[in-house]
Amino acid sequence: MSFTWPWMLLGLVAVPLLVVAYRAQQRRRDARRDGLAAIGLVPVGGIPGSDRSPHAATVSGTAAPRRPRRDRLRHLAPVLMLAALTVLLVSLARPTASVAEPRREGTVVLAFDISTSMAAKDISPTRLEAAKAAARTFVQRQPSDIRIGVVAFGDSALVSQQPTEDRTQVLGAINRLTPQGATAVGRGIVSSLSAIAGKPIEVGSEPGAADQVEIGYYRSAAIVLLSDGENTTDPDPLEIADLASAAGVKIYTIGVGSTQGTVLQVDGFQISTALDEASLRKISQTTGGTYYAAADSSSLSRVYGSIDLAWTARTQEREVTSWFATAAAVLLLLGAGVSVLRSGRVV
Incomplete structure (x- = not known):
């Protein structure tokens, strides 16, 4: 005292x-x-x-x-x-x-696919902009006891915003995202798990590497993966989804794009790209999560209701x-x- x-x-x-x-x-x-x-x-x-x-x-x-x-x-x-x-x-x-104040807490990491294919315009104005709009709506609807982080992945992945209760920082990190590179969905999930665990997590690219990793258990955390699902780089997203499931982390996948696909002009080359709903559904099903379409942004509010919030005690000087x-x-x-x-x- x-x-x-x-x-x-x-x-x-x-x-x-x-x-x-x-x-x-x-x-x-x-x-x-x-x-x-x-x-x-x-x-x-x-x-x-x-x-x-x-x-x-x-x-x-x-x-x-x-x-x-x-x-x-x-x-x-x-x-x-x-x-x-x-x-x-x-x-x-x-x-x-110093008073211990009990409260319910949860963590959500928004993992954005920022690969070149996310610049496709089969969803107006582009896939990435549609994903950002859905994410902004989701962030603004979350209660204050939910910490939100942002991960961006292309051919590599990084945590652009550590989980925080400051919505301004989260929205700022979302607004700065731009499309570039290939698509490494597995690395995006690994970086999201690192943000949840609060420590770097390394998973090799060889098959079965994820089975050797122990990261702890985080039942009050979830990953919202916004992507067109077209993975082009190791590690295998389904193996990393198994790792997330073992850690108690559910992955909610958001399909961005159309299944009919479109042709994207990149440096004078034409690249065909389409939404791979099947892959995204498998990722979410592996962890007990749910698949959503990006256009159905209102349904993302159910992600919060699916998180098993944990009771914690924060010490505050009063x-x-x-x-x-x-x-x-x-x-x-x-x-x-x-x-x-x-x-x-x-x-």
Whole structure:
């Protein structure tokens, strides 16, 4: 625990001074009461608020005054009020404490195919722009407890935005994407898993290499893969999908393009390209995810509902002045109540 205004704690010096003053006052009261008892002037009912027995002395003078029975609750009310004052003085210093706040969290990585084929115009204005539009709609609909990252893959893959709750950074990373290179869907999934795990993950290109990789378990994470599905480079996307499935990560594939295909002009060459829905469906089915068409951007909101969010506890530094003030008020009311019940007055 720390304090915003620690100098206010100097007020606690008054607490021991009040204790000394209270004990001195009690000694004077006891001495006066003993003197009255010695000459037989203690009334039958006792002195109001006294800790003496009503039969502490006799008026005959033949019997010596008996020491009265102690009232164990005599000091309870002053102690409660002194504790209330102490807690209230501490609250004036504005205490802060690290508080664990439970919340539900999840991570979604948007993996974009930025290969040259994504410049095709069989979806207006282009495949990549359609994918970016669907992703922007998805990002804007997500609740604040979902962290979103962005991965771009062509013939290689990189994490262009680590998972974050800052939607501005995510949208900025999406807007900067441009088409180039070949298509390595497997590498895109590997980089997405790296972003989820928070550490680099390496998978070789030889068959079965993914079976040798252990990355942990992330049931509250998902990958949204936006691609035309035309993979041209190792590793095999289905093998990497098996790795994602073993890690508890579902992959939701978004088909971008038309199954009829189109012809794309690249550096004077004509390249035929079409949406490979079959490959994208296999990837999603392997991990327990779902396949969607890019034009059906509204259905992407169901991705969030399919994520198994995990309960976590985040430690936050919070001012707890109100807690101390409430405790002081409770102690003060208890002290006043005890005092009224014993003597009919608060002090």
